[in-house]
Amino acid sequence: MDQEQIWDTEAARRYDSPGTGMFAPEVLGPTVDRLAALAGDGPALEFAVGTGRVAIPLAGRGVPVTGIELSRPMIARLREKADDTTVPVVFGDMATATAPGKYALVYLVYNTIANLLTQAEQVECFRNAARHLAPGGRFVIELWVPELRRLPPGAPATVWHSEPGYIGLDTYDVLRQHVVSHHFRFAEEGREARLDRTPHRYIWPAELDLMGRLAGFELESRHADWTEAEFTAESRSHVSVYRLPTDDRRSTDLRTAGGGQADGFQASP
Structure with a gap:
């Protein structure tokens, strides 16, 4: 990206x-x-x-x-x-x-x-x-x-924030110190969601x-x-x-x- x-x-x-x-x-x-x-x-x-x-x-x-x-x-x-x-x-x-x-x-x-x-x-x-x-x-x-203490052993991702209409999810590549933040935003009605992703090196x-x-x-x-x-x-x-x-x-x-x-x-x- x-x-x-x-x-x-x-x-x-x-x-x-x-x-x-x-x-x-x-x-x-x-x-x-x-x-x-x-x-x-x-x-x-x-x-x-x-x-x-x-x-x-x-x-x-x-x-x-x-x-x-x-x-x-x-x-x-x-x-x-x-x-x-x-x-x-x-x-x-x-x-x-x-x-x-x-x-x-x-x-x-x-x-x-x-x-x-x-x-x-x-x-x-x-x-x-x-x-x-x-x-x-x-x-x-x-x-x-870096919040690696919140990452369960063997799991590649963690939810770092959740509220009505929004979920923030991070996926980790611990070898390269990379994390991709996934931002899911949901409409008030319906099943559609918008996803934004941003890569980082922690x-x-x-x-x-x-x-x-x-x-x-x-x-x-x-x-x-x-x-x-x-x-x-x-x-x-x-x-x-x-x-x-x-x-x-x-x-x-x-x-x-x-x-x-x-x-x-x-x-x-």
């Missing part, structure tokens, strides 16, 4: 749900509050900006926001709500596309990094974030914790931290949600903040590493 095919015109049309779901004030409010605090006085870049769910209210808080987005229909939907001056958007993949300038904050929300289906692409996403950040800048990722928090290290980041904080609740073994998701060292810190680290090698190494005669 190609991501551009998944996020087509119909998906973009159905994506926004003002006031409910991920657009509910109790969900969106804390997200924007935390990102605004992390951006401070600097500009922000959103990978996979979508229809502007987060970027538009964040820009409304006075944070200059640029987006990168792979789906043209999603960009078109965003343009119905905000012009190119309010939220400039670069068309392209979040692992490779580049936006002009340097940023204080790069962020990825609502599990979007898992849309990259290989470990190599996910590592490149971290490296792309690092390329866009000024020294000391932060990369923020919101991501779910990432364990420790693996995510290693990706950050490979790109030059240090983990600054990890919480269970945007309100900074404690992250525990029972948390179903996390908000992780990674930070690049400042120029002064990076120079010190390099001098320390070089000095350590010189002091502890003696060449053979």
